[in-house]
Amino acid sequence: MGIKIVCKNKKAYHEYEILDTYEAGMVLSGPEVKSLRGGRGNLVDGHVAINARGEAMLYNVHISHYMFTSHNPVEPLRVRKLLLHKRELHKLNGKLKEKGLALxxxxxxxxENGKAKIELGLAKGKKMYDKRATLKEQQGKRELARVMRRG
Known part of the structure; x- marks a missing residue:
């Protein structure tokens, strides 16, 4: 069966330089899991912060409410707790205090066992000229691949 990707943050690779990645579990309600299985999630404006109690919290991630639920729907933009090992949290907390880094x-x-996971990236914001250079590099690779296909 393998991994089933629900949603990606494509904008993150354009806006940020990803330095390191981490995998975390999420604390979700039942209807949120069902909604994610249907592919109804949006990561574009999301970010992670570590609160005063040392817990990683996920902000501004939109998970639409499940339309077939019988009880009160959950707020789509609610703050969700992330599950990480304590040593990872300490390491991330130290890195997030550095200037210019975000999670x-x-x-x-x-x-495979049906649990929802989230991949987090420790990122540094790109400047406008970095974005232009990345686009130029990608266009060059595409052009080279096109020429190689022709023969």
Whole structure:
């Protein structure tokens, strides 16, 4: 079966330089899991912060409410707790205090046993000229691949 990717944050690779990645579990309600299985999630404006109690919290990630639920729907933009090892939390907390680093969600996926996981990226914001250089490099690779296909 493998991994089923639910949603990706494509904008993150354009806006940020990803330095390191981490995998975390998420504390979700039942209807949120069902909604994610249907592919109804959005990571674009999401970010992660570590609160005063040392817990990683996920902000601004939109998970639409499940339309077939019978009880009160959950707020789509609610703050969600992330499950990381204590040593990872301490390491991330130290790195997040550095200037210019942020922890952003890259993708949400389900692993083989049905648990939802989120891939987080320790990122540094790109400047405008970095974005232009990246686009130019990608266009060059595309052009080279096109020429190689022709023969």
């Amino acid at each position: 952003i969600p890259l993708k949400i996926y389900f692993i």
